[in-house]
Amino acid sequence: MQLIQLSDWLLDIAFLLYVISSIVFVVAMTGKNWAGRDPKQHEQRYGRIAYWLAVVGFLAQTGYVVARWVGGGHSPTSNMFEFMAFLDYCIILAYLIIYRIYKLNVIGAFVLPLGVIMLAYSYVFPKEVTPLIPSLQSYWLHIHVTTAALGEGILAVGFAAGLMYLIRTVPQHVSARSTKWLEFVLAVVLMLVGFILMESTFARMDHKTIFEMNKEQMNPVGTMEKVRVEYTMPAIVAPADSKIVQAGPMNPWFAAPSWMEGKDAARKLNTMLWSVITGVILYGGLRLIFRKRLGALIQPSVEGIEPDLLDEISYRAISIGYPVFTLGALIFAMIWAQEAWGRFWGWDPKEVWALIVWLFYSAYLHLRLSRGWIGAKSAWMSVIGFVIILITLVVVNLVIAGLHSYAGV
Amino acid sequence: MDQRKCECGHTNPVGTLLCESCGKPLNVEVYEQTAFPDMRYEGMARRSQTYTKKWIDRIWNYFSSVKIAIGIIIVILVASAVGTIFPQQQYIPVPVPTEADVARFYTDTYGVLGTVYYGLGFHNLYSSWWFVTLLVLLGTSLVICSLDRVIPLYKALSKPRLNQHKSFLKGQKLFAEGELAPDVDQAELLDSSALALKKKGYRIFRAERAIMAEKGRFSRWGPYVNHIGLILFLIGVLMRNIPGFYMDEFVWVREGQTVAIPDTPYYIKSENYHTEYWSEEEMPAKLELNGGVIPKSFQTDAILYVNKNAEVPGKKPDLIEVQKGPIIVNHPMMEGDLAIYQSGVQEMQLGALNFVLVDVKQGNKELGPIKIDLYNPAAEQEIAAGIKVRVLDYFPDFVMGKDGKPATQTNLPKNPMVALEIVDESTNQNEKLVYLQGSVLTQKSDGRFGLVFKKPDLIDISGLNVRIDKAVPLIYFGAFIFMIGVVMGFFWQHRRVWVQTQEGTVLLAAHTNKNWFGLRREVDGLVEQLKLPVTVEEKTKA
Numbered sequence: 002m003q004l005i006q007l008s009d010w011l012l013d014i015a016f017l018l019y020v021i022s023s024i025v026f027v028v029a030m031t032g033k034n035w036a037g038r039d040p041k042q043h044e045q046r047y048g049r050i051a052y053w054l055a056v057v058g059f060l061a062q063t064g065y066v067v068a069r070w071v072g073g074g075h076s077p078t079s080n081m082f083e084f085m086a087f088l089d090y091c092i093i094l095a096y097l098i099i100y101r102i103y104k105l106n107v108i109g110a111f112v113l114p115l116g117v118i119m120l121a122y123s124y125v126f127p128k129e130v131t132p133l134i135p136s137l138q139s140y141w142l143h144i145h146v147t148t149a150a151l152g153e154g155i156l157a158v159g160f161a162a163g164l165m166y167l168i169r170t171v172p173q174h175v176s177a178r179s180t181k182w183l184e185f186v187l188a189v190v191l192m193l194v195g196f197i198l199m200e201s202t203f204a205r206m207d208h209k210t211i212f213e214m215n216k217e218q219m220n221p222v223g224t225m226e227k228v229r230v231e232y233t234m235p236a237i238v239a240p241a242d243s244k245i246v247q248a249g250p251m252n253p254w255f256a257a258p259s260w261m262e263g264k265d266a267a268r269k270l271n272t273m274l275w276s277v278i279t280g281v282i283l284y285g286g287l288r289l290i291f292r293k294r295l296g297a298l299i300q301p302s303v304e305g306i307e308p309d310l311l312d313e314i315s316y317r318a319i320s321i322g323y324p325v326f327t328l329g330a331l332i333f334a335m336i337w338a339q340e341a342w343g344r345f346w347g348w349d350p351k352e353v354w355a356l357i358v359w360l361f362y363s364a365y366l367h368l369r370l371s372r373g374w375i376g377a378k379s380a381w382m383s384v385i386g387f388v389i390i391l392i393t394l395v396v397v398n399l400v401i402a403g404l405h406s407y408a409g410v
Numbered sequence: 411m412d413q414r415k416c417e418c419g420h421t422n423p424v425g426t427l428l429c430e431s432c433g434k435p436l437n438v439e440v441y442e443q444t445a446f447p448d449m450r451y452e453g454m455a456r457r458s459q460t461y462t463k464k465w466i467d468r469i470w471n472y473f474s475s476v477k478i479a480i481g482i483i484i485v486i487l488v489a490s491a492v493g494t495i496f497p498q499q500q501y502i503p504v505p506v507p508t509e510a511d512v513a514r515f516y517t518d519t520y521g522v523l524g525t526v527y528y529g530l531g532f533h534n535l536y537s538s539w540w541f542v543t544l545l546v547l548l549g550t551s552l553v554i555c556s557l558d559r560v561i562p563l564y565k566a567l568s569k570p571r572l573n574q575h576k577s578f579l580k581g582q583k584l585f586a587e588g589e590l591a592p593d594v595d596q597a598e599l600l601d602s603s604a605l606a607l608k609k610k611g612y613r614i615f616r617a618e619r620a621i622m623a624e625k626g627r628f629s630r631w632g633p634y635v636n637h638i639g640l641i642l643f644l645i646g647v648l649m650r651n652i653p654g655f656y657m658d659e660f661v662w663v664r665e666g667q668t669v670a671i672p673d674t675p676y677y678i679k680s681e682n683y684h685t686e687y688w689s690e691e692e693m694p695a696k697l698e699l700n701g702g703v704i705p706k707s708f709q710t711d712a713i714l715y716v717n718k719n720a721e722v723p724g725k726k727p728d729l730i731e732v733q734k735g736p737i738i739v740n741h742p743m744m745e746g747d748l749a750i751y752q753s754g755v756q757e758m759q760l761g762a763l764n765f766v767l768v769d770v771k772q773g774n775k776e777l778g779p780i781k782i783d784l785y786n787p788a789a790e791q792e793i794a795a796g797i798k799v800r801v802l803d804y805f806p807d808f809v810m811g812k813d814g815k816p817a818t819q820t821n822l823p824k825n826p827m828v829a830l831e832i833v834d835e836s837t838n839q840n841e842k843l844v845y846l847q848g849s850v851l852t853q854k855s856d857g858r859f860g861l862v863f864k865k866p867d868l869i870d871i872s873g874l875n876v877r878i879d880k881a882v883p884l885i886y887f888g889a890f891i892f893m894i895g896v897v898m899g900f901f902w903q904h905r906r907v908w909v910q911t912q913e914g915t916v917l918l919a920a921h922t923n924k925n926w927f928g929l930r931r932e933v934d935g936l937v938e939q940l941k942l943p944v945t946v947e948e949k950t951k952a
Contacts, residue, residue: 005695073694103927130695132688135707135739258521313927320924324896332889341740343751343877344658345885348536349501350494360487364480370633371450371476397494 004072005130011065012086012120018058019093019117025051026110030302040305048106055113059093066090073130078146079137085123087147088394091154092116095318099158103314107306111161118190121197125204141337148329149355153390155322156362162315163383170308170377173297179377183296184284186384191287192280199275203233210235210249215242230268237274240267312376315383316369323362330355354393361389418575425460428453433571433578446581449921452571454562474558479551486544493535496520496527549644556637567627571906573620579908579919583926584933586918588944596911599940603909606939610932612907620910630923632899639892646885657878660753664761664785665869668715668729671876675720676748677729681711683755683870708752710737710872714745737874747878754873760784760823761869763845765861767793767832774860780830781867782845784823796835803829808846832859905929907936918944 029047033040066087069077077083096112133142164186171179210232217225230240232249239245239253257267284295291298334355335345346352365382368374374382415421420431427447428435435447447453458474461467472478496519497503499512506512516524516533531538571578579585590596596619604614604621612623650656659672668679686706690696697704715729737743743750763782768774778793787801803816808827811817816827827846834840841859844851850861905922918937922929926948933946 129697130693131697132693132704132706134705138707139740310927313925317925320900324893324900327896328893332893335889336886339879339882340742341751342753343742343749343875344879345882347500348493348498350497353490353494357487357490360483360490364483364487367476367480367483372480 004068008065008068008072008077009128011061011068015058015062015065016117016120016124018054018061019113019120022051022054022058022109023113023117025054026107026113027302030107030110033305034301044106044305048109051109051113052100052106055093055109056097059090059097062086062090062093069130075133075137076143076147078142078150079133080126080131082123082126082128084146084150085119085126085394088150088153088157089116089119089123091151092119092157093154094151095155095158095322096161098155099162099314099318102317103310105306105310105314107303108158108162108165108314110302111165112158115157115161118193118197121201122193125197125200136341139337139341141333141340145329145333145337148325148333150329152322152324152326152329153394155318155325156390157387159315159318159322159383160387162311162318163380165303165306166308166311166315166380167377167384168296168299169303169306169311170380171296173294173300176294180294180296182381184294187295188280188284189388191283192276195279195283196272196276199234199279200272203235208235208250209233209247210245210253211247212236212240212243213246214240232268232271234272234275236271238267238271243267308376312379315380316375319362319365319383319386323366326362327359331359350397351393354389354397358386358389358393361386423455425455425457426453427455428578429575430454430566430569433574435577435581449582450923451559451563452566454566456558456562458558470554470558473551473554476555479548479555482544482548482551486541486548489535489541489544492532496524496533498535499533545644549641552637552641552644556634556641560634563630567630570615570622570624571908572615572622573617573910574622574908576910576912576917579910579917582908582919582921583949584918584920584930584946585949586933586937586942586944586946588916588942590911590914590916590943592914596916599916600909600911602940603936606936607907610935612905619912620908623907623909624905626902626904629898629902630904632895632897632902634895635898636892636895639888639890639895641888642891643885643888646881646888649881649884650879655878655880657876659876661874661876662754662756662871663710663712663874664759664871667785670717670727671748674748674876674878675717676732676745677715677717677727678750678874678876679713679715680872681713683710683757683872685709685755685757708739708755710752710874711735712737712743712750712872712874714743714750737872747880749877749879751875751877752872753875756871756873758868759871760826760866762867763826763828764864764866765845766864767797767799768860768862769858770860771858774862776862777859779864780861782826782828782830784826787828798833798835800831800833801828802831802842803827834858900924903928905932907933916942916944918942918946 025047029044029051032038032047033043035043066077069083078087092112093116096109096116099108100106167179167183167186171177171183173180212230212232214228214230216228229246230243235249235251236253237251237255239256241257243256245253257270287295287298334352338347338352339345361382365374365379365386368382369379416429416432416434416436418429418432418434420429422430422436426436433453435453456474458467458471461470496516499506502512502515504515506515512533513525513528516528518524520527527533535541580587590599600616600619600621604616604623607621607623608614610625612625615622615624657673661669661671661678663669663678663680665680665683668677670677685708687703688706692706693704712735713731714733716732718728718730719725720727733743733745735743737750737752739752742752762784765780765782767777767780769777777797780791780793780799782801784806787804790798790800792798805816805818805827806821806823806825807819808825809817809819819825825847827844830843830845832841832843839858841857842853843857843859843861845861848863852860903922903925906920908917908919910917918933920929920933930946930948936942937944937946
């Protein structure tokens, strides 16, 4: 019990350190053009501080992993909160490894904010330590999930470097297809931020809206009762064929289509709408304040970096992450599935999406090695690849039900 | 002059781009990087680039194209994603016994989109002929792509490229050239270069005026090794279609029951089934479960028998115990190739009805207990001296048929109806009683016999999945080879550095298949250490 309390504190400390580290990285990148400074010295100095903050944060998170593992009795990879926090841990670990190879501070200016977003995202899920259900009681839980997360973490660094390459190289003096797509990618990142902001704000405010659906379900006591759906966010969209039991801060504008009849389908749609709206507002606000494309806003801070080096780092991360991902998310997964369910492959949605990630990066590698897709094309693919990973981790668990779905938001 | 004959005197096979001996580009006078052949296959003749006439060449060339392979990968990727939009038939959460139920499920649940999805056959997408065809095409492409490249590459790499033509060196991405001071001893310069590179872990090949330093050549085999792994994997998957290689059966076993496992000489008995739940003290943290519970284990204590008479048709089974033990989720019972998995349960099902027979006329005097085994009711049982109970009729899952006659919906005792006859041989009295839905109907209003209900026997029924998959070792082996291949190919690089002297100039060139950043660092280090009078230029390939 005390260990779990300790692990919570350690994770909070890690989160705080990652936030500070991100800010210092931004200062390192943007402050080099401030008056009266030697740009190189400034970047080096603040980059180093930020790097060490990240290292200390990583150590704190290591403490969290160990404490929760010992306190909970199993590796902290058994539900969405634990998994997302562990994935975040792997992203930071991959960054530290890549840093040791290339000694390029500024990768952190992109990876650390990504780490902050992922960790904040994990906080959205229920944090309690639950005992393992029978199907999860296997040492493969530790091996399969940790290796898969490590692979995905390394691929995420490939994404961060790819995104940096695009921001560095996409010409910002004219509006083109590439600038629009780059803005779209940045807007999607802001939607994820928007989701975290909304979710954590409303979780604290207790403005619940409760709906009752026109269908029945057995409760734990064994009697039938009408299905109730609880929204923490204000309702834009109501569940299909339902009535309000407890009114929230606003009346829903419309009802979900009737085929979305899953208990949580409408709530997820509502959450998604809020994320998109908040993301768009954040994006629009930034555009209004700075009066230029976000790509153009960030570009000066990455100006000094050799694009070839970014391309190389992105590719290197993907070529290291790909085998690790294959081992963890496909091979170990197959061995476990064979042991638990008697078949190594069953076309479960999660399995299929792991295969899709693998096929996508296989295509990336063939295009790069055999068709000479380097630079911009390769960078775009690293971005798309990470989007597919996010679909696998988030959408499949929360939207498509399957053997892998955990309790979700 | 024969195009294949290089000016160095070597005769190359048709289709060669770089002379096998001296490395000079053939066919064209190229000195520019843009026109310099790609180094991936060392400028060797590849079958697909050489022969195009016959139909077999066309097929070969089609499948040897990486572009086609990527196309197939993308199509499989998109098709796989489409298969996850709605659940596949096997994952439909409600029972759908007939094809019509399946169709109705998609229409009712997902509307028009669901109807279209079902209509296109996407509910069984991964076993559809076209999806399987795509996988076969990918396998074909894997084999042909690999063969088309690996043979020429093997020939090229087994003969180190030493003493290359200047145009070969100049064609490399990293190239440097510089005038040597007249007093420099060229042989000594090459010696010290060799020594410096050797210290970096390179293997040195030396000629009179040239050295070639090489390391990590084996990483060039990585792609082919991993493709072999994939081919083995796919062969393993296909092998499951051979009769006897793959079996997938599901049996329900009641506690105390022994059932035959179809298509095998084995029988399985369930001695006991139990579900364990996590107690609150065991939980690492307090949870709000609202009266719910979290299961800890699902376990069937089973005995596996083999039938000695399995070979003899019609002969009575002679069962011999081969294994006894628990079957738990994640811990199947293994017997040779056979694996038995705990994969379902129906708990607290009616197993037997218990009554006490009473004599109403004697103030409900107890005559004796009656047990009606709902799976195998005894035709007659003696309750007390001279008093017998006969089962006249039994409907495990009672319904009143349309013709007004009683019938059973299934053969599971979900709603049992039993008609009993009680015979007292001493008085030659007999009475009929019917049990249905928790009450007893008597024949006469003032009958002598009555039934008092006792707690029925409740049993658990284990769902056991029985599988044989003889291809699994090959599939794992293929996966293992694949991993070796990708690790070889991605965690190591093939690096080569050439240093040559020609009439007062020194030429330096380097090539790697990946991580130019690392190679550049090594070459810069070499130039600095030996104080070579050159500046390295790194060309970016268009």
